Structures are given as C-alpha cells and as structure tokens.
Amino acid sequence: MARAATTTDAFNAVAEPRRRDILNFLALQERSVSEIVDAMEMEQPSVSKHLKVLKDVGLVAARREGRQMLYRVNAAAIRPLWEWTNTFERMWRHQLARVKENAEKKSDW
Amino acid sequence: MARAATTTDAFNAVAEPRRRDILNFLALQERSVSEIVDAMEMEQPSVSKHLKVLKDVGLVAARREGRQMLYRVNAAAIRPLWEWTNTFERMWRHQLARVKENAEKKSDW
C-alpha cells in the first residue's frame, strides 16, 4: 500500500506546507491563480496541482471570471481538523496548569 | 523532491489515519505498545514504527516500565495544529451565520 492518497481527506491535503501557505493566503480573500503564483513564488503548474488537491477534498471552491479562476477557502472543510485537535485542548490546558502550579510551589520556597 | 518527510512536523505525522487512531487511543490514558496493538488490530512492528514517527515529532513521549514501554500523548505538540485551524474559525462562523440568515429570510417569505 504505501502512503494514503493525499486527495483522500483534509488531513492529508493540509500536510503539505505549500498547501497550507495557499490556504493562509486565500483566508484573506478570494484570489486568482496568478495572484497565488505571484504571492507563493511557485510555478503555475504546481499551484494548479495543489489547488486541484485542495478542491478535491473540498478545502477550496472556485468560480470562473473571464479567463481567470477565482479560488476561495471553504472554511467548513477545515472544521473537522479543528474539532479533532480540539479534543486534545483540555489535555494541554491541564499540562500547562500543572507547570504553572509547580512554578508557584517553587517560588513559595 | 517528492513528498515531504512524515517525520518533519506534526501536520505530516497526523496525516496518517492510523496515527490519529493511536493518538485518540492514547488521549484516554498512557498505554503500552501491546495494548495499542490489541486495540488497533495492527501488527506490532507497524505500531512501533508509527510510534517512532509520533515520538520523533514530539506528539508522544515514552517511558520504560520493566519490559514494557508506556506511551502517552504530548498534547502541547498538537497545539500548533489547533492554532492553525483556529485561524479559520471565524470564517466558518461567518459562513454558518450566512447560511442561517438565508434560511430565515426564506422562511419569512
């Protein structure tokens, strides 16, 4: 088997740093492919391929405007990632609380 | 270049569904490798390899107890993922709000 396909789910799609860069950029506003190319300093085919992956997993949506394709983030598709990480949120809160507690105990000394 | 190395960062490590399964399992409590093997229904070498990846990126920590190795989640290492996804949280809140608004407009009709 080898590694799971990137196009499978959002977790895989987002594992690629370039794709996170693109999502970060699109978070600000809808952008054309060439705007992304300029901003990311990547080759246009690379950008188009990454956009295809992101689109396939639903992380972005696109619409045509004349010759351009305008891409935007579909934030809802990111939500499951947030929810998964969020299940660990309580854990790190506890861990931080414990660190703080220990620090206070020491300073009481 | 090919794909970025899995061991590079938490995003890549977590892209593998099996590793998320393991983290979910460890979220409940510290576990030995064989407990993980039993719970996940995976071969022991596979589990050990996944654990190595998780450990290399700091997502889990381990301690030896006799012949066993006990693994636990290092929640703090998941926090960057949460923070990244969280930057999109406002977006999906807006999107949902808009959907709700439209629904209400329709029902006013």
Added chain:
DNA sequence: TTGACATATTCCGATATGGGCATATATTTG
C-alpha cells in the same frame, strides 16, 4: 479565425512512504 492570456493536464524522474516479514535488542525470570 488568429493570437494572446490564464489555467489545467500529462509525462517524467527521484524519493518517502507503509505494510509484511524476519530479526535484533532489551528486560525479566529461572
């Protein structure tokens, strides 16, 4: 239609992957 611009797709090569299997290492027990 032809040409220019914007984007997508295809083919290639190098490489990292994950599973299966065998085996090595570490620890306890006799």
Added chain:
DNA sequence: CAAATATATGCCCATATCGGAATATGTCAA
C-alpha cells in the same frame, strides 16, 4: 547463562507523491 516476553529495527516491494517541462484547454479580443 538460557529462555521467555516486549519492543524496535532492517529489508523489500508497491505505490503515491512533488516538482519540472511541455503541452493542452479555455476564454477573450481584434
């Protein structure tokens, strides 16, 4: 030390990747 248990590592293979380069597709303008 030897045997048993628990875990880690090494090797092989099939495969999914990413980037680069060339090319195909789509859209507008003259």
